[in-house]
Amino acid sequence: MSRGMGRDTTTTDTAAIVDATARQILARSEAQAWAACACIWARLWVLAGPGWVRWPDAQQGVFAALTVALAQCVGVPSASSRELVLVRLEGIAVEDDGSPEWGFMLDLVEDLSAVLHGEPVQRCVATTLRTFLEGMFNLLANELAASAGGAISHAEADERLARSDAWKQTVAFVQSL
Numbered sequence: 001m002s003r004g005m006g007r008d009t010t011t012t013d014t015a016a017i018v019d020a021t022a023r024q025i026l027a028r029s030e031a032q033a034w035a036a037c038a039c040i041w042a043r044l045w046v047l048a049g050p051g052w053v054r055w056p057d058a059q060q061g062v063f064a065a066l067t068v069a070l071a072q073c074v075g076v077p078s079a080s081s082r083e084l085v086l087v088r089l090e091g092i093a094v095e096d097d098g099s100p101e102w103g104f105m106l107d108l109v110e111d112l113s114a115v116l117h118g119e120p121v122q123r124c125v126a127t128t129l130r131t132f133l134e135g136m137f138n139l140l141a142n143e144l145a146a147s148a149g150g151a152i153s154h155a156e157a158d159e160r161l162a163r164s165d166a167w168k169q170t171v172a173f174v175q176s177l
Contacts, residue, residue: 012158012167014133021174022126033121034073036177037111037128041066043173044108044132051094051101058092062108065089069115086116100139107131129174136170137161 011017025036045066052059068085071078089109096102111128119127141157144164152160161167 008171010162010168011171012137012161014130014137017133017171017174018126018129021129021177022122024175025125025177026122030121031074033125037115037121037124038070038073039177040128040132040174041069041108041111044104044111048101048104048108051099051105054097055094055105058094058105061085061088061092062105062112065112065116066108069112072115082116086113089113089116103135103139107135133170133174137167140164140166140170 025033045062048062064080064085065088068078068080068082072082090113092105092109094102094105110131111124114124114127137157140161141152141154144157144160145152
């Protein structure tokens with residue numbers, strides 16, 4: 001398994017992928033950096049979709065936060081109070097049902113919280129990349145474990161995911177931003 005970076009899609013070293021990809025994204029304009037975050041937020045929103053039916057209150061809170069975060073990224077005033085939206089977002093309490101959409105929702109909540117707390121674009125890019133890659137790694141590792149009929153070690157997940165088309169596509173997606 002490769003631990004170097006560049007355009008390598010075979011490494012499972014999420015920290016290295018985040019560092020290299022964040023450097024590439026942040027070398028461009030601030031607007032491009034926010035656009036990269038927004039691409040991942042939109043993907044997480046859609047991936048969490050099946051959960052929104054089960055958690056309508058959470059859906060409304062996350063949607064409000066997404067709207068305010070997007071407005072904040074481009075410097076447009078929002079009709080909603082950032083502070084009130086943040087309190088609502090951080091007050092979301094959905095019990096872990098083990099579903100992938102639950103994980104996607106939590107990743108999106110973490111990403112949007114960073115924006116609404118006023119974190120700089122550099123930190124928001126790193127947070128968004130990290131939560132997305134770690135979430136996808138966990139999802140794919142759980143799928144591998146289920147197909148193996150039981151738990152697998154982190155080392156085995158690293159090894160198998162490094163060869164997995166699904167992981168390569170995940171890494172290629174973030175590298176394309």
